[in-house]
Amino acid sequence: MKTLQKFTIQVLCLTVLLAVGKGAFAAEHEELVLPDNTNGQPISFVSCPAIQDTSTVPCWFADHGDTRYFLGIQQDIGAAFHPPQLKHRVLVEGRILDGYRLCGAPVIHPVTISVLPEMDLQCNEMVPAIPGIEPPPHERGAGPSNDGLEPRERAAPQPLPEPPFEAREFVLSFTFDSAVMRGTVTRIISQAFQYARQIDASAIEITAYRASSLLTGGQELIEQAHIAESRAEKLHTIFLEAGFDEDLFSVSASPGYLRGNGIADHLLRKAVIRVIP
Amino acid sequence: MKPKITIGGCLLILATAYSLAQESRIVLDQWWSPGQDEVLPREKAYPNSQGMLGVINDDAPVVTDGHAFFEAIGSNGRACVTCHQPADGMSLSVATIQERWQVTAGNDPLFAAVDGSNCPHLPQDDAASHSLLLEKGLFRIPLPWPGKDSHGKLITPEFTIEVVRDPTGCNTHPEYGLQSANPTVSVYRRPRPVANMKYIASTGGFFNIKTGMPLDKDPESGRSVGMNIMSDARAATLRVQARDAARTHLERKEELSEQQLQQIVDFEMQVFMAQSFQTQAGSLSDNGATGGPLSLLEGRRGLGDDFQTPVFGYFDVWRDASAAAAETPAQQEFRESVVRGNDIYMGRSFWISDAVHINSIGLGNPIKRTCATCHNMANTGMDLAPGYVDLGTTNMPTANNMPDLPLFKLTCNDKAPPHPFLGRVIYTHDPGRALISGLCTDIGAITMQQLRGLSARAPYFANGSADSLREIVDFYDRRFNIGYSQQEKQDLVNFLSVL
Numbered sequence: 001m002k003t004l005q006k007f008t009i010q011v012l013c014l015t016v017l018l019a020v021g022k023g024a025f026a027a028e029h030e031e032l033v034l035p036d037n038t039n040g041q042p043i044s045f046v047s048c049p050a051i052q053d054t055s056t057v058p059c060w061f062a063d064h065g066d067t068r069y070f071l072g073i074q075q076d077i078g079a080a081f082h083p084p085q086l087k088h089r090v091l092v093e094g095r096i097l098d099g100y101r102l103c104g105a106p107v108i109h110p111v112t113i114s115v116l117p118e119m120d121l122q123c124n125e126m127v128p129a130i131p132g133i134e135p136p137p138h139e140r141g142a143g144p145s146n147d148g149l150e151p152r153e154r155a156a157p158q159p160l161p162e163p164p165f166e167a168r169e170f171v172l173s174f175t176f177d178s179a180v181m182r183g184t185v186t187r188i189i190s191q192a193f194q195y196a197r198q199i200d201a202s203a204i205e206i207t208a209y210r211a212s213s214l215l216t217g218g219q220e221l222i223e224q225a226h227i228a229e230s231r232a233e234k235l236h237t238i239f240l241e242a243g244f245d246e247d248l249f250s251v252s253a254s255p256g257y258l259r260g261n262g263i264a265d266h267l268l269r270k271a272v273i274r275v276i277p
Numbered sequence: 278m279k280p281k282i283t284i285g286g287c288l289l290i291l292a293t294a295y296s297l298a299q300e301s302r303i304v305l306d307q308w309w310s311p312g313q314d315e316v317l318p319r320e321k322a323y324p325n326s327q328g329m330l331g332v333i334n335d336d337a338p339v340v341t342d343g344h345a346f347f348e349a350i351g352s353n354g355r356a357c358v359t360c361h362q363p364a365d366g367m368s369l370s371v372a373t374i375q376e377r378w379q380v381t382a383g384n385d386p387l388f389a390a391v392d393g394s395n396c397p398h399l400p401q402d403d404a405a406s407h408s409l410l411l412e413k414g415l416f417r418i419p420l421p422w423p424g425k426d427s428h429g430k431l432i433t434p435e436f437t438i439e440v441v442r443d444p445t446g447c448n449t450h451p452e453y454g455l456q457s458a459n460p461t462v463s464v465y466r467r468p469r470p471v472a473n474m475k476y477i478a479s480t481g482g483f484f485n486i487k488t489g490m491p492l493d494k495d496p497e498s499g500r501s502v503g504m505n506i507m508s509d510a511r512a513a514t515l516r517v518q519a520r521d522a523a524r525t526h527l528e529r530k531e532e533l534s535e536q537q538l539q540q541i542v543d544f545e546m547q548v549f550m551a552q553s554f555q556t557q558a559g560s561l562s563d564n565g566a567t568g569g570p571l572s573l574l575e576g577r578r579g580l581g582d583d584f585q586t587p588v589f590g591y592f593d594v595w596r597d598a599s600a601a602a603a604e605t606p607a608q609q610e611f612r613e614s615v616v617r618g619n620d621i622y623m624g625r626s627f628w629i630s631d632a633v634h635i636n637s638i639g640l641g642n643p644i645k646r647t648c649a650t651c652h653n654m655a656n657t658g659m660d661l662a663p664g665y666v667d668l669g670t671t672n673m674p675t676a677n678n679m680p681d682l683p684l685f686k687l688t689c690n691d692k693a694p695p696h697p698f699l700g701r702v703i704y705t706h707d708p709g710r711a712l713i714s715g716l717c718t719d720i721g722a723i724t725m726q727q728l729r730g731l732s733a734r735a736p737y738f739a740n741g742s743a744d745s746l747r748e749i750v751d752f753y754d755r756r757f758n759i760g761y762s763q764q765e766k767q768d769l770v771n772f773l774s775v776l
Contacts, residue, residue: 051643058645074641077486083641087631087698119700126628126643142626142645145583178694181489182639190483226692234490241491242483243499 031075032102032136034109040095042263043069043108044215046116047092048123049084052103054134056141059103060084062092064216069096070105071113073135076145078183081111086124088115091176091213091221093266104133112266114176158194165199165277172235174269176213177223179230181238189235189273193242196275203276204239206251208232211258211268220260223269228253231271307364308377311349311356311386314342320570322553323364327732327774331553331570332363332472339544345537346544351527354386357519357541360416360468360526366550366730367472371414371741378404378411391528392417396447396463409445409681413741415465416526417447420511420712422455422462427493427513434715435693438462441704442684464707465682466508466739472550473729476578476657478515479503486662487634504663508723508739511713515542549573551729555775557611564602565594568775573656573729581655587623588649588658589728589776592616611771617764618772622648627759631698633667634722642698648753651725658728658776665710665722667696669756670738672721673704677742677752682706689717696720706740732774746770 045064049071052059057074060083071092072081084090094111101107140146170192172185181189196204208231210223232253240246258268307323317339322329341347346357361367377385388407390397393416399406409415423434440448440455447463448454455462481492481501492501493513504510512518519541523529533541553569554560561568568591581588595612603609629635630643635651644650651666652658660666669675673684687708689701696703696717703720710719723739737743743752750769754761761769 051641053645058641060641074644077639082639083644085636085642085697087642117694117697119695119698143624143647144587144649147580147583147585181484183486186484186486186489224692238491241494 031139034097034100034107037095037097037109040097040109042095042216044091044093044213044262044265045217046089046215046221048120048125049086049088049090050125050127051084051086052127052133053129054103055129057135057138059105059133059135061103061105062090064092068105070102070107071111073103073138074142075138076140080184082113082182084113085115086126087119087121088117089120089123090115093213093264102136104130112175114178114266117177158191161195161198167274167276168195170195170273170275172271172273173267174231174271175266176221176269177227179227179234181234189238192273192275193239193244196244199275199277201248201275201277203250204244204248205274205276206232206235206239206249206271207254207274208235208252208271209254209258209268211265211270212260213265214260214262216262222257228257235271235273307362308373308380309347309358309362309364311347311354311359313347316340317347317363321363323733325364325370325552325733328552328556328558329554330364330366330550330730330733332367332548332550333570333574334544335547335549335574336543344544345533345540349386349527350533350537351523351529353389353391353528355389355527357471357522357527359387361471363548363550364733366470366733367548368470368730368734369414369468370734371412371736374410374414378407383407389528392419392526395445395465396450396453398446398450398453409465409741412681413465414467414736415741416468417445417463418466419447419453419461419463419525422460422712423715424511424713426714427496432713432715434711435717436687436689436711436715436720438708439686439688440683441686444681445683448683448685462685462708462712463683464712465741466707467736467741469506469508469726470550470730470734471545472548473573473657473727474515474545475549475573476576476654477503477505477659477727478546479505479578479661481663487638488663492663503661504665505659505724508665509710509713510663510665510724515545550733552732552775555611555732557608557771558615558775559604559608561591561775567591576656579655580653580661582623582647582649582653586655587619588653588655589619589622592619592775614768614771615775618768618770621761621765621769622652622772625765627757629757632669633697633718634663635666637697637718652728654727656729659725664725665719666725667698667709667719667721668723668725669721670742670752671705671707671709671723671740672699675756676706676740679706679740679742682740687711687717687720693717709739728773728776731776746773749773 047062050061059073060071061068062071074083091114094108097107097109170188172188208228210228212220212222214220232251236251260268319338320333322331349356360369362369365373377387387393390401393410394401394406395409423432426432443449451457481503483491483501485492493504495502495514502513506512506518512521516538519538520533523533549570551570592615595616624647626645626647628643629646636642651660654661685705687703689695695701705721708720710722737749743749747770750766
């Protein structure tokens, strides 16, 4: 109970401080909403992540040059930010958010984290809690959630499409060198399922790509040659498992790779599902 | 209207039986033999080392004469009940196994060569040939390699398997081993409890949130399933599991009939079990406490890692000493320990690290969470999502020392995503889910078990590597460097003992 009170006071204080400073923050226990930051300085690098304990959930960082940047905090699996993994280097792609410090560090936001598949045992830095370093407001602490019996918010149902139907594209983004479909991707796939069923699709085209990421230091990081094929095959399998007829599909992996320029390169690591009436 | 539960009323008689049982470790009347043909009552309590286990048949008393779960419907004299004994929480404790060896001089069908011995080629009248079963409660699970996916299609594994150590001789045997005409990997596992399946044999959504791929499907209905039934999630449904078990464990030659299948599944879906009485705490369902099997009949299904609807909220009433009405200070003390154990389970955070399908699914490695993060399924403590996780019970270097188990070296190919926290070369006693999926990521991933009726069915973990509840707690403490105090450990043990 004492811990909860302490946590409440800390979060409350932080919220007040942040609200005074920026004037646009969410209430206690609600997630911090950062500005879009479309004009922030792009930054891309590969390094070992570091995790720092706090009185509640830990903060995640990565170093570039002499600077340790804040990446995000531990959240639930449905969150947009998927934290790094110790024992692995991460590719960090995003923009520096001027005027902000979170968990005591400058912020990269928006940020895309790719956990590189191969292990690196040197990536093992855990920093103990330091008084004064606390995470931004967040919904769930290190213990049970507060969801309980409260019904989860459901997205409003999409209106049914009306004829004449048109071809629609659903674009999925992947982390570097990965074909794993996380929640953000599977939600879009589900939308593609829905649309294909609603319009009784006559054809579904799946095209998968691989790409490079241009690091801030000028190095080009290129995804493995087979990864586009792997993305395409997995998507094809998913659609077949969902009950779509094999005859509907045209599945391809784009040859070569899309070349990144250091700005939003994560969007090039993609697959496009085209649902045709 | 269902008859009123009378487990509480039977406690005095059962406590006497329990005392007798303690005097003699052999409790013959608890063993349910195939073809015993008695009626399994709607409710019954069985003594165990911690008190009593309650078993409820929610539909009605079960007439076992001619019942496919209780009759020896295979060729080796076993029935389903042989390895899923009511007194043992619908699983099988090593104490029971040892008693059967003594009573039958090793001739019980339980010790059938096919999987009740370390390997069928060994001399079957020698206890040493059954050492894994007699000492750790482990049955041999021979799995074809490569295996087949849920559609029956041969998988293309991402790794190769070498046998590094073969103490049973089975994995290198010319007839039964990896290089035989029918390449087979023999792993050794505990029988899982077949009860409380209302919660466990659930249907799912479409995606497995841990892998991002579709959940397996019920081959008959086409509906997605929860993938929580077996240690390696190889059977999508209880029907599939029953067919597989009849063919393998029971050595039945022909397929089960539709009537037999239905009888087995119907029974499994309506039988509930939980510890109902604890020698120090007393009845687990008195004075507002809701432990025991009764609350499982109408329990809520879903997530329980939240403050409002905790996984096991049965003993909150014991927080209030006046309301709990303990009869003695010792009883009050034990009940308070149980409450503390529950609070540790729900709220004591620690660093969960290097556990594949927990730390590798977008939550981060490590995550600062609690027991209930993974053991989140209301009323069972399993994982609501498919619960196969590499906790480290079978993979080196975290597995307990088990020199009597085989040791395999698995090497992942260059194209495959490696095991996230062990890399491309993994040494393991049991590759777990990877023997079914062929994925490096799945090496050592074992479906977590329910936490009910634990006092009736030691040893624990799928490979029997924890002889006691304390050893479970010690394993976690070591594995995740938690730093539990002695009091915290005892509180957790007491809490687990009353589930």
